[in-house]
Amino acid sequence: MKQVLVIALLIMCQFLSAQDYKFGKVSKAELEEEFYPLDSTADAAYLYKYRRTYYNYRNSKGLEILNEFVYRTKIYTKEGFKYANINIPYVNPEEGESEKISDLKAYTYNIDENGKITKDKLDKDGIFDEKISKFRHLKKITMPNLKEGSVIEIQYTLKSPYLQYIDDLEFQYGIPVKKFSATIENPDWYIFAQKSKGFYAVEPVQSKYGSSFTIRSKQTIDTNYSRNNRAGGGKTSSTYYSNNKIDVTYNVNKYEAENIPALKDDEPFVSNINNYRGGIKFELVATRFPNQMPKNLSTSWDNVAKQIFKSENFGGELEKTNYFENDIAPLIANTKSNEEVIATIFEFVKRKVKWNGYLNKYTNKGVKKAYKDNEGNAAEINLMLTAMLRYAKLNAYPVLISSKGNGTPLFPTLRGFDYVISLVQFADNSYVLLDATDPYSLPNVLPTRALNWNGRVVTKDGSSSWVKLTTNKHALEENMVMVKLTDDLEVEGLVRTKLDNLNALSFRKNYNHIKEEDLRAKFEEDNNLDVEDFKIVNKENLAKPITRNVKFTSEDLIEEINGKLYIEPLLFLTRNTNPFKLEERKFPVDFTTAWKDVNKVSIQIPEGYKIEQTPEPMAIALPDNIGVFKFQVTSRGNKINTISILQFNKALIGAQYYTFLKDFYSKLVQKETEKIVLTKI
Structure with a gap:
């Protein structure tokens, strides 16, 4: 395996050294590549990501920021097609100056049945403009003739009149990047703080260069001739253009990297994955204009x-x-x-x-x-x-x-x-x-x-x-379930659910506009139950928790093997999988709020059966009072009662606790999936 990896890396290095990233020079080797060599799970990869940001002066427009972009993307699977749907956000307020997208070109490359490279040009039918707010628009691009194995290329320039803003520079994405190159050039009139974000860093190569531009201005001068004045004549004027040369020093930061790994958005409880992907944020902290006093801006909160x-x-x-x-x-x-x-x-x-x-x-x-x-x-x-x-x-x-x-x-x-x-x-x-x-x-x-x-x-x-901002009020979900097992091994019962605090707010926001019969159908599908009666209380009464009452039956909650009955103590409320899969997680787990789930289940067993086995009780806790899990099954007569409490006291759990959290959930799942065993008397 090590030899294969070494060979793959050598091939990759040779390929990179010989690769031509000039726009329009897509190679047959790129089109024939069936998977990304360093990450075979990638659905797509950026073969080349280029950006240049610089300031430019035009007499007709004045000073503006230009952002030039070139992307070359390889699509490996159908799931990777979404990376060929390109969205370009830009500022376009209802009043005031707008950003402009120009020099837009894009192509899809494929190999035909004769082994030749084909090239399909993006036309106007594949470009849409969507207004997303009163200030921002989105240029949406759908590439033509997209297939598994396609390579797409796009280049464009975004011109902006907003001189005090440089857009964030992103190094890392949900797919890997083979070659990355970006240059940020700003005049020393604008002083930007550059702050790294995420867990992947690219150190810039810094330099400076001097330049100048000429401002051409129109001036009119009134001229009074004494003889005309004496003769009663009026004023005359003359017009001329002046050229003012302005010298400026540019600060240059060049970022280059190869084989940047993906940071995928496939883990649960992540507030915003872009917080953790490598990149640079730019913040204007001072201005130093010629013949003006320096001005310091946002240097502190x-x-x-x-x-x-x-x-x-x-x-x-x-x-x-x-x-x-x-x-x-x-x-x-x-x-x-x-x-x-x-x-x-x-x-x-x-x-x-x-x-x-x-x-x-x-x-x-x-x-x-x-x-x-x-x-x-x-x-x-x-x-x-x-x-x-x-x-x-x-x-x-x-x-x-x-x-x-x-x-x-x-x-x-x-x-x-x-x-x-x-x-x-x-x-x-x-x-x-x-x-x-x-x-x-x-x-x-x-x-x-x-x-x-x-x-x-x-x-x-x-x-x-x-x-x-987070509250100490736990988002509460409490389920009380009462069921009985019939002689024909069907489960009949009632479940009463109470939702409070953020859980109540979220339920009202997500479901108050949905008809109750549709919510009933969703509940049936989600829990694999047959619902006989369904009622939601306090949908509009914000002072009280949401309450949901459901009468149901099911034939799928009992398993019979060799005359014995096997039942999960929490029935359809059982947590069957651990949501945390990674061996290591670099970013925190964000639950949004502290929360608490309480499940109480009462099961009445049928006549002719006795309890052979029930799960042992469990109580486990995470360090530093982060969370706790309690589970207990008790029996009395023909009744089995289960109570399960899962509680987290913090909304945000640091990455240093991830191993504990993953193990915590593994034990929780193992306990909840243990079976109650009934045998015939």
Whole structure:
């Protein structure tokens, strides 16, 4: 096996040294390759990933950022076809300057039945433009004549007027990269911090070079001739163009790597896999323009918060109250406690203003317009909520957060926050977190998208501090099952399920819009049961847990072998597989919230049978009070009672605990799948 690996590596090195990555020069060897030599499980691979980012000046446009991209991708399997569906995000606001995609070319390469290379060009029918928000669009590309074994190539340029932003540089993906090359060139007017992310690093080769560009400007001069003035003549003017040469030094960072391994998104409980894939984030920390004083920007989290707070689209919106005063004053006039005030205003905002689906830390149309339109983005809704709570004499503050999809901000950055919620602090320093964008959220029960590590509380003077976003309230699922075994070995019974806290919110969000008969069919399919009666209670009553009552029968929960009956103590609630498969996991396990599952099962055995064997009890715990599993089976008369409790007290479990967690689940699965054995009397 070692010899095979060595040979494969030698072949790979020879192939790389001879490989031509010039656009359009796809080789027959690449097309004939049946699997990626260093990872035979890969469905596709980037044979070449190229990017160049640099600044350019044009008299018609001014200074702009150009991003040139070239990708060459090999498709090995049908599952790899998704990597031929290319999405290019770009900024295209309803008002203001837009990014532009130009020089787009793409081809699909195959080998025909005669062994010749064929080349299919992407045409306009394969290019679609999709609006994904008021600010961003997506250029969606579907490649032609795609087959297993195809190689696709695409090149394009993204031009951006947003000079203070350099897009993240990604080294690592869900598929391997054979050859990677990227160059980032920025003028020394813009000073960027470069922060590594993930577990794969590429060290840049740094250099500098000098350059210049000429700004051509039009000027008009008024000329007054004395004789014309004396003769009553008017003014005359002349026009000329001036050329101003500006010298600039560019900082260059070149990143090159070969055989970058994939980091696949196939493990459970991962909030955002891109947090752990290798790459570089760029954050503007200072500007040094000619003939101007240097300006330092987001050098600390406190500075970041202050910059955001100073915006009229953030801090300025908190000062506006006249648009809601006539509605809020009578609403809270008879409230008797702070908790009642909070609940009243919170529910009012949720009913009054619907979330439009857009995440933002800044308002778009403003709180007044959102209030009037009964619709707004996350900032408009939750800044409005904060202002109303302050109007009610409560210590309310906005909280800047990074949503789950935005990743975890690892260093001070304006782009690290994309969302805002609200906090009310009490005299004893306890607090409650509120997010009115979700109609099913409750105080201290935030929607999943908001539960991302810590948030930054911004006070009235713009100072800030961290606050934990996850709650100590466990997301609860409790099942109580009562069944009896009939003489013909069928199971008949009832199950009552209670869902509370985040589990209740998630259920309402995911299923309240689905008809009950469809939920019944899904429950039957998921649990392999025949449902006779199905009822969900408290779907709209947020003050109470969701309750689901089901009457069912099943012929598949008992196994008869040589006259003995074998039954899993938890019936259809048994956990049969360990979700953790990797030998080693470098990134944490993210459960989103602390959670607790309680299963209680009572089984009445039929006449003519006795209990021969039941599983032994078990109680195991993870280190540092992370979690616990308790399992016990008891019997009395013709009744067998089982209780199983699985509880995790932390939302995020560090990678250092992965081995313990995997072993913990292995023992749990082994215990729950042990059988109760009944024999005939």
